[in-house]
Amino acid sequence: MRKIKIKLKEILKQRNMTQLELSKLSNVRQAAISELCRNERKEINLEQIERIANALNITEIGELLEFRESD
Template structure:
């Protein structure tokens, strides 16, 4: 199993760019990019909380999901 951040889908649904999200959250654009591309080996809970708050996400399943087989 692999935990996948669905930032691509979330941003697309809201017509936002990674750069706009970085400004909204105060996170570095590089951090947003790594999450967007699922290149992080560990996920900072504070980053996820800032993203969820900025995008008014109340259900974690909207932002993250478990995938079979590490895909």
């Protein structure tokens, strides 16, 4: 079975950006961004993903999400 992995933690590290900075740019709660970075969310809010992608100037969803084989 495959699971969706959100690559937000890696993206923030590559861009030397903090979760708080992204929160301010995207208007998404920092707690929600933290949960996304830890892949702890069971459901994804598409509006939040859109705002995060826009704030990070991501145009390809594969930059942010990927399928992984579950353990």
